[in-house]
Amino acid sequence: MNFKLIGVNHNTAPLEVRERLAVSEERLPDAIRMLVEQPGVDEGMVLSTCNRVEVLTSTRQGTDLRGFFPRYFGLSPDALNSHIYEFEQREAVRHVFRVASSLDSMVVGEPQILGQVKEAYAVARGLGAVHSALDALLSRAFAVAKRVRSETAIGSSSVSISAVAVQLAERIFGSLKGRTVYLVGAGKMAELAARHLVSHGAENILVCNRTHERALQLAEAFGGEAVPYERLHEAAERADIVLTSTGAAEPLFLREHGEALLSRRKNRPMFFIDIAVPRNVHPDLGRLDGMFVYDVDDLQSAASNNTAERKREAQRAEQIVELEVDRFAVRMKSLHVVPTILSLQEYCETIRQAEIDRIRGRLGSITPEQEAAIEAMTRGIINKLLHMPITTLKSTAAGPEAAEVHDVIRRIFNLNRDRKGEDLRKESPAKKETED
Amino acid sequence: MPLFWLRVALTLYGVGLLCAVVTLWDSRRRLMGVMLPAAGAGIVFHFVSLTETAMSDIAPLSSLHQIESLLAFLLMTFFFVIYARYKTASPGIAVFPLAFLLTLSAQSSILATDSVAPQVSVSWTYMHVGLILLGYSALFVSFFASILYLIQERNLKAKGVGGFWSRLPALATIDEIGYRCLLVGFPFMTFGLIAGSVVAEARYGARYFSDPKILFSIVMWVLYTVLLYARWSAGWRGRRAAYMAAFAFGTAIVALAANSLSSVHRFIAP
Numbered sequence: 001m002n003f004k005l006i007g008v009n010h011n012t013a014p015l016e017v018r019e020r021l022a023v024s025e026e027r028l029p030d031a032i033r034m035l036v037e038q039p040g041v042d043e044g045m046v047l048s049t050c051n052r053v054e055v056l057t058s059t060r061q062g063t064d065l066r067g068f069f070p071r072y073f074g075l076s077p078d079a080l081n082s083h084i085y086e087f088e089q090r091e092a093v094r095h096v097f098r099v100a101s102s103l104d105s106m107v108v109g110e111p112q113i114l115g116q117v118k119e120a121y122a123v124a125r126g127l128g129a130v131h132s133a134l135d136a137l138l139s140r141a142f143a144v145a146k147r148v149r150s151e152t153a154i155g156s157s158s159v160s161i162s163a164v165a166v167q168l169a170e171r172i173f174g175s176l177k178g179r180t181v182y183l184v185g186a187g188k189m190a191e192l193a194a195r196h197l198v199s200h201g202a203e204n205i206l207v208c209n210r211t212h213e214r215a216l217q218l219a220e221a222f223g224g225e226a227v228p229y230e231r232l233h234e235a236a237e238r239a240d241i242v243l244t245s246t247g248a249a250e251p252l253f254l255r256e257h258g259e260a261l262l263s264r265r266k267n268r269p270m271f272f273i274d275i276a277v278p279r280n281v282h283p284d285l286g287r288l289d290g291m292f293v294y295d296v297d298d299l300q301s302a303a304s305n306n307t308a309e310r311k312r313e314a315q316r317a318e319q320i321v322e323l324e325v326d327r328f329a330v331r332m333k334s335l336h337v338v339p340t341i342l343s344l345q346e347y348c349e350t351i352r353q354a355e356i357d358r359i360r361g362r363l364g365s366i367t368p369e370q371e372a373a374i375e376a377m378t379r380g381i382i383n384k385l386l387h388m389p390i391t392t393l394k395s396t397a398a399g400p401e402a403a404e405v406h407d408v409i410r411r412i413f414n415l416n417r418d419r420k421g422e423d424l425r426k427e428s429p430a431k432k433e434t435e436d
Numbered sequence: 437m438p439l440f441w442l443r444v445a446l447t448l449y450g451v452g453l454l455c456a457v458v459t460l461w462d463s464r465r466r467l468m469g470v471m472l473p474a475a476g477a478g479i480v481f482h483f484v485s486l487t488e489t490a491m492s493d494i495a496p497l498s499s500l501h502q503i504e505s506l507l508a509f510l511l512m513t514f515f516f517v518i519y520a521r522y523k524t525a526s527p528g529i530a531v532f533p534l535a536f537l538l539t540l541s542a543q544s545s546i547l548a549t550d551s552v553a554p555q556v557s558v559s560w561t562y563m564h565v566g567l568i569l570l571g572y573s574a575l576f577v578s579f580f581a582s583i584l585y586l587i588q589e590r591n592l593k594a595k596g597v598g599g600f601w602s603r604l605p606a607l608a609t610i611d612e613i614g615y616r617c618l619l620v621g622f623p624f625m626t627f628g629l630i631a632g633s634v635v636a637e638a639r640y641g642a643r644y645f646s647d648p649k650i651l652f653s654i655v656m657w658v659l660y661t662v663l664l665y666a667r668w669s670a671g672w673r674g675r676r677a678a679y680m681a682a683f684a685f686g687t688a689i690v691a692l693a694a695n696s697l698s699s700v701h702r703f704i705a706p
Binding site for chain 2: 170171172173174175265266267268286289290292294298301302
């Protein structure tokens with residue numbers, strides 16, 4: 001078994017490149033079929049998300065996968081080579097574990113990726129392109145992802161200011177569905193944060209800006225409503241979330257505005273996100289019951305709290321992954337001696353049978369008990385003789401002399417010519433392993 | 437034997453309570469998978485116990501222990517209704533220990549030493565006690581929700597994002613739970629008091645009005661009404677609503693405790 005993975009992700013390739021490499025859902029089966037038809041490829045699967053396109057295979061030694069992308073997408077190899085990363089064996093295993101655990105994601109800890117990997121796996125498995133080695137690898141990857149998620153808090157915090165704003169808004173309002181967001185000041189940052197809020201369910205957008213044209217523009221972009229600058233305070237009454245980002249030198253919202261708003265809104269809470277410097281919302285407003293005011297520093301410190309915490313959690317997650325990679329490698333290595341053990345047993349069994357057949361005629365009539373005794377004795381001899389070689393094979397399988405021991409044993413028993421053994425390797429190594 | 441089932445329920449509540457405490461202690465452990473089924477099974481057995489008591493010869497609702505048992509049952513039911521509606525188990529922090537203690541006390545004995553005076557109409561008494569207890573449960577959950585609201589509000593104002601309390605439901609959800617409980621509890625409380633009045637009227641005539649228990653109950657009801665009105669008309673929430681709810685709940689406790697002062701309102705007829 002030989003794992004090989006090539007791919008591009010958000011770190012190695014710009015969006016323009018990833019766009020061209022994306023494999024749509026309908027074309028996925030074709031891509032997988034073409035992949036496993038490559039010479040030397042035993043198993044293969046394709047993972048295509050907006051942040052990555054990866055091809056994972058179990059190959060025979062010496063297979064070159066690099067040609068797959070240019071060939072499949074009809075692109076020149078030169079254009080791609082600088083973006084593609086390639087992992088083999090242990091590195092590939094680690095990469096798969098990291099991807100599934102969302103450690104390789106753009107937003108570390110985001111939960112979607114695991115589902116996407118599972119989907120890609122299901123498609124490939126449905127086509128029969130994933131059966132033995134990759135199957136083992138992927139099942140392990142899912143278990144690792146689950147472990148990372150349950151043993152670290154990696155999935156429970158978020159990073160950017162916009163994300164923190166959304167998180168806070170959700171802790172105040174529960175769902176943002178049906179909430180109204182009021183943008184006071186229509187800059188880029190405001191637009192970005194608003195987009196984030198909208199993508200989390202906020203429905204109505206009001207925009208107020210000193211230059212009314214810009215307000216109209218932005219309102220149109222969100223399907224919202226532009227508010228004339230003179231009606232700045234009036235419109236606030238309708239908003240649950242107010243996002244201020246104007247360049248005003250003095251605060252626009254004072255405590256008395258807050259009091260008026262509360263009484264007109266029947267004390268329903270409001271959330272002020274003030275990303276303007278100097279501030280647009282006076283801190284005294286935040287002292288009122290039901291008024292929550294976060295300025296840039298508050299958001300930043302909340303976000304950096306998160307980042308520090310997340311970094312710590314990500315480190316713990318990496319440790320878990322590393323541990324799991326080791327465990328998997330040991331398992332794979334001992335898996336790799338199973339065919340030899342099987343052919344060894346089979347080889348001896350053939351000799352035993354042949355010898356019994358040869359001597360059977362000379363024994364004349366014997367009782368069933370005697371026959372059973374001969375069976376037991378010959379079996380016993382073989383088992384005792386094979387005990388040491390098999391134990392040695394298993395115990396050294398993960399160590400440095402593994403290849404040497406393996407090779408010696410195969411040569412001593414002349415197993416390399418044994419075609420039957422080769423076939424068995426494909427059939428049921430995993431099952432036999434547990435029996436021994 | 438109703439006590440047996442009650443004790444089964446008690447054990448299950450205990451398991452639920454234990455899980456809740458562990459979950460509170462160590463946020464990584466998710467014992468919800470044990471806590472909710474245990475509490476749910478507890479409710480079922482509790483219901484069996486209540487039904488058995490109702491069908492036996494024991495005079496219905498005639499002892500404090502029976503009332504405790506019923507109250508615990510209603511509280512747990514409330515917890516599950518809220519869980520089903522809002523997917524939050526936070527009220528469990530208060531409901532589980534209380535229900536456990538009430539059941540613990542209830543299972544010590546369910547038999548009344550004596551029964552209610554025979555002239556009292558049994559069905560009216562039933563209605564009175566049942567409705568009032570439903571009202572109490574709602575008021576308790578609402579009161580606890582307003583405490584959670586204060587905690588969450590303070591937490592949000594402290595501008596922290598993570599931390600122990602970050603697992604509380606959203607402020608708006610807590611607010612809604614508190615308000616809905618008040619809304620639901622109010623008619624129960626009102627009709628419960630009316631039913632009680634009917635019983636008392638029949639038994640004592642106008643004299644019952646001067647009884648401390650009755651007076652406290654009326655004060656509680658008035659507070660309850662004011663609280664509900666303030667929330668409905670002015671959207672009182674947060675600090676003011678919490679103080680008010682605490683006050684109303686305190687009066688309710690006093691009214692409940694006033695049984696021992698009262699000459700006309702006793703579980704056990706003198």
